[in-house]
Amino acid sequence: MSILVTGGAGYIGSHTCVELLNAGYDIVVIDNFSNSKIESLNRIKEITDKEVTFYEVDLLNREAVENVFKKHSIEAVIHFAGLKAVGESVAIPLHYYHNNITGTLILCDVMKQYGVKNLVFSSSATVYGMPERVPISEDFPLGATNPYGRTKLMIEEILRDLYVADNSWSIALLRYFNPIGAHESGRIGEDPNGIPNNLMPFITQVAVGKLKQLSVFGNDYPTVDGSGVRDYIHVVDLAHGHLKALEKVMSANGVEAYNLGTGTGYSVLEIVAAFEKASGVEVPYQIVDRRPGDVAVCYADATKAKNELGWVATRGIEEMCRDSWKWQKNNPNGY
Numbered sequence: 001m002s003i004l005v006t007g008g009a010g011y012i013g014s015h016t017c018v019e020l021l022n023a024g025y026d027i028v029v030i031d032n033f034s035n036s037k038i039e040s041l042n043r044i045k046e047i048t049d050k051e052v053t054f055y056e057v058d059l060l061n062r063e064a065v066e067n068v069f070k071k072h073s074i075e076a077v078i079h080f081a082g083l084k085a086v087g088e089s090v091a092i093p094l095h096y097y098h099n100n101i102t103g104t105l106i107l108c109d110v111m112k113q114y115g116v117k118n119l120v121f122s123s124s125a126t127v128y129g130m131p132e133r134v135p136i137s138e139d140f141p142l143g144a145t146n147p148y149g150r151t152k153l154m155i156e157e158i159l160r161d162l163y164v165a166d167n168s169w170s171i172a173l174l175r176y177f178n179p180i181g182a183h184e185s186g187r188i189g190e191d192p193n194g195i196p197n198n199l200m201p202f203i204t205q206v207a208v209g210k211l212k213q214l215s216v217f218g219n220d221y222p223t224v225d226g227s228g229v230r231d232y233i234h235v236v237d238l239a240h241g242h243l244k245a246l247e248k249v250m251s252a253n254g255v256e257a258y259n260l261g262t263g264t265g266y267s268v269l270e271i272v273a274a275f276e277k278a279s280g281v282e283v284p285y286q287i288v289d290r291r292p293g294d295v296a297v298c299y300a301d302a303t304k305a306k307n308e309l310g311w312v313a314t315r316g317i318e319e320m321c322r323d324s325w326k327w328q329k330n331n332p333n334g335y
């Protein structure tokens with residue numbers, strides 16, 4: 001029996017594949033490389049010294065997805081594949097809705113056809129929209145402020161409906177906070193296309209000399225130093241959360257949402273300082289206007305994942321910065 005990993009060549013998927021292989025699971029990866037490179041799969045093999053069964057498949061191609069289920073006996077699916085850039089989703093919403101939602105519909109329909117009903121889905125803290133207070137727990141009201149967020153929200157609802165219709169499904173909706181860091185080997189990591197939208201890859205590209213300086217979006221939020229506060233989580237901790245969720249879906253039916261975060265918030269300026277300390281490299285920055293749509297403070301109440309999955313994040317901000325830097329320094333141009 002194998003675990004199917006959709007989007008397994010991507011940032012979070014590749015780190016999760018390493019942990020799955022290390023834990024002794026057989027995996028089958030599918031990806032269309034719309035936002036990743038095949039080299040990440042070579043690196044997974046290199047780190048784990050294990051074979052990775054891989055198919056270049058677009059989830060929108062139902063026949064190709066079916067062929068994978070025909071060839072392999074799949075026990076559960078971890079579904080990472082999706083487009084994730086907020087700004088791009090505002091510019092090309094139909095593309096986002098089609099890729100993320102139709103892709104998930106096809107996947108679930110093929111799973112149903114083959115009697116595979118265990119699913120771990122990559123959701124996001126973005127489903128909390130503009131939260132009224134922190135820490136954010138799973139029972140907070142949901143909402144979205146952009147098409148990307150709406151795809152996550154809609155998919156969560158679709159998966160809940162699926163369970164209502166057939167309660168032999170078993171589904172974990174994992175709401176990630178802000179994943180950063182990389183595998184400690186420095187061989188896999190986040191490899192964004194073009195200029196990064198997210199804070200940590202922007203910082204590492206400034207540090208390695210590819211970008212001139214960081215723009216800090218606002219210093220007048222009601223926070224410790226005025227800059228925005230987020231719950232950064234080491235991607236390897238996040239990967240372990242998937243293994244715990246996998247054990248859960250393979251042992252009990254239901255549909256449950258879990259926050260995967262550390263429960264601690266850091267400001268942008270605190271991250272800059274922690275990165276400079278971990279890397280020994282100065283990160284020049286300027287304060288600019290707030291970025292439209294940003295919330296001041298966002299961090300998780302991760303108690304449910306602790307109580308029900310037996311998962312807690314163990315890596316601190318120093319390791320997150322150290323590993324992000326090791327990846328960027330050793331791979332200045334990504335894969």
Ligand SMILES: NC(=O)c1ccc[n+]([C@@H]2O[C@H](COP(=O)([O-])OP(=O)(O)OC[C@H]3O[C@@H](n4cnc5c(N)ncnc54)[C@H](O)[C@@H]3O)[C@@H](O)[C@H]2O)c1
Pocket residue numbers: 006007008009010011012013030031032033034035036057058059060079080081082083084099103122123124125176177178179
């Ligand atoms: N990175 C974050 O900050 C973050 C936060 C919350 C949620 N998420 C979600 O987690 C998942 C993984 O994120 P990531 O950061 O690893 O992104 P990523 O872009 O690195 O990985 C996603 C992978 O899916 C593949 N893919 C996209 N559409 C596909 C399709 N139709 N068929 C086959 N493959 C397809 C891409 O090529 C890529 O390899 C995504 O669903 C994302 O929305 C990410």
Ligand SMILES: O=c1ccn([C@@H]2O[C@H](COP(=O)(O)OP(=O)(O)O[C@H]3O[C@H](CO)[C@@H](O)[C@H](O)[C@H]3O)[C@@H](O)[C@H]2O)c(=O)[nH]1
Pocket residue numbers: 084086124125126176177178197198199200202214215216217218227228229230268291294
């Ligand atoms: O160049 C930059 C980039 C970011 N920031 C700030 O850094 C913080 C983190 O920003 P970013 O890394 O872009 O993460 P978020 O805005 O929190 O969004 C991420 O986390 C959300 C919740 O999980 C997901 O919905 C999004 O897809 C994902 O990009 C925020 O305060 C930003 O204003 C800067 O100051 N300068």
